[in-house]
Amino acid sequence: MSNLVSKVFRRQHLRIISAVVLLSLSSCASVSPQRITTDRMDYGQVVADSWKRQTLLNVVRLRYSDAPVFLDVSSIINSYSVAGKASALARLPERTDPNVFEIGAEGAWSNTPTVTYQPLMGDRFTKSLLQPVPPASVFQLIQGGWPADLVLPTVVGSINGLRNSSMGIGAEPRFYQLVEVLTRIQRNAGLGIRVESRKDSNSIMVVMRRDGANDALIKDALLVQELLNLEAGVSEFEIGYGLVPKTKHEVAMLSRSMLEIMLQLGLGIDIPTEHTKDGRVLTGKWKAGDVATKPLVHIYSGRQRPDDVYAAVPYKGYWYWIDDKDIASKRTFTFLLILFSLAETGQPSSSPIVTVPSR
Secondary structure (H helix, E strand, O other): OHHHHHHHHHHHHHHHHHHHHHHHHHHOOOOOOHHHHHHHHHHHHHHHHHHHHHHHHHHHHHHHHOOOOEEEEEEEEEEEEEEEEEEEEEOOOOOOOOOEEEEEEEEEEEEEEEEEEEEEOOOHHHHHHHOOOOOHHHHHHOOOOHHHHHHHHHEEEEOOOOOOOOEEOOOOOOHHHHHHHHHHHHHHHOOHHHHOOOOOEEEEEEEEOOOOHHHHHHHHHHHHHHHOOOOOOOEEEEEEEEEOOOOOOOEEEOEEHHHHHHHHHHEEOOOOHHHHHOOOOOOOOOOOOOOOHHHOOOOOOOOOOOOOOEEEEEEEEEEEEEEOOOOOHHHHHHHHHHHHHHOOOOOOOOOOEEEEEEO
């Protein structure tokens, strides 16, 4: 009998210790720092995907002469709360009974993210979408490592009178010849940028390397002079905005605005036949094999959403998407997103426009 009582009390002792441990754990409950990694990656991926889809949708809307709408995610605030409760109850038995000790535990976890949206409008809309990309920034992008055969066809409307393709009208052959030769010079590290300070502003000078250059690089530099109608022997030239240069030491460039670039991207949409017949979209169609009018991106359309896509959006009963295997279109579209970041010069409002809790 005494052994049985001893075993009972040993069990009660172990249960008391377990209850104490539960109470200690509940009082020390906290949010793990690992949540930072999880939240940052998850929310970052969702914001990136929604950014691509919003931009693609606006490209499609512009092709249909519909107004673009941009809604920025200005902030994401995520709060956590952790609570725990443990209870223990002991009774003195009148007889030997191993079930005289009761323990219980409760836990609560809540995750309440709050997302703030802000529409792009007013001064921010004008500066971000309607103002042309500064011509100096075009060559700074090239200097920064972006390929000339990506930057120039996307951002430049004309350079020293050489016209790029626009709204389905093909580019001049000499424009693409200039793009090809500048790409070769860039790959051979023969192109540089120099900033010169002036009284009213800074001047951007583009320098083509001559010293130590091989014969092919020198030949390409001479071809650039010819195509841009520069003075013989010129190895550097100033970048300015305009249609015609003031001197033969200057290159005049008409650069596109972000809105114009989006309109150009829209020419690569496979518009449904019924929408074309109804006159729902802006004219302009790339003819297969015509390099001069080749669109910047290829955007497919169909009734069903495909699985393997870079970005896809529904509009007017159809799905529009960029194929994930179309690396050229993906590269150009990603470049557009980066240009949006560079063009964002306006300061966000100090107060949120729309704030909603997310589940």
